[in-house]
Amino acid sequence: LDPQNNSQLGGMCVEKQVYDPLINKDPETGEFLPGLATEWEWVDETHLKLTLREGVKFHNGQDFTAADVVYTVSRFPTGSSTGSLYAAFDPENTVANGDYEVTLAFYYPFSPALNFLTNGRAYIVPHEYMEENGEQALNQVMIGTGAFKFVEWVVGSHCTMERNDEYW
Numbered sequence: 001l002d003p004q005n006n007s008q009l010g011g012m013c014v015e016k017q018v019y020d021p022l023i024n025k026d027p028e029t030g031e032f033l034p035g036l037a038t039e040w041e042w043v044d045e046t047h048l049k050l051t052l053r054e055g056v057k058f059h060n061g062q063d064f065t066a067a068d069v070v071y072t073v074s075r076f077p078t079g080s081s082t083g084s085l086y087a088a089f090d091p092e093n094t095v096a097n098g099d100y101e102v103t104l105a106f107y108y109p110f111s112p113a114l115n116f117l118t119n120g121r122a123y124i125v126p127h128e129y130m131e132e133n134g135e136q137a138l139n140q141v142m143i144g145t146g147a148f149k150f151v152e153w154v155v156g157s158h159c160t161m162e163r164n165d166e167y168w
Contacts, residue, residue: 001153002138003123004072004079012120014159018059019123019144022050022069023114032114036064036124036145045109046090052100056168058126059149066096071127073104081121088113 003015023040024033032040039051056064073094076086093105106113116122129143137143142150145168148161 001142003121003125004075004082007081014153015120015123015142017148017161018142018146018150019120020146021118021120021123023117025115025118032118040114043103046106048104048113050102050104052102053168054100056145057166058129058143058145059164060126060129060143062126062128064124064145065099066102068124068127069102070094070096071130072122072124085121086116
């Protein structure tokens, strides 16, 4: 249930309902569309600046901010599903430029960066929740910004979610 540590199809299907990507992709045209990031621009060959959507809340009521993006990127090197796949991302030099702007850093020019940000493995997780509850927290209770809130998952039986009435 942890996007940076899950490679199981069933988990990915649930995650898609609970989390949001920074950038969406139109499945018919391939056009990149706003998600949690409303705008993006390359500052140079190894830095991508994102303007983040304001007013978004995680399911636990915490505000979504640039700190959550920086925290999520910091998990890429150690995530079992992101460690090698997201090796171009440079977490140490990724910075928040205020609450609603972040500059992602890369170790080298990485042309598929926007595509990687649409992938479920890059779904944004809440840093405060993770710091308070530990790295395994999402394996028990998923907290995202998505259209549905996680209620319970009985492995081999069912997964229950409810509508997120606060969805942006």
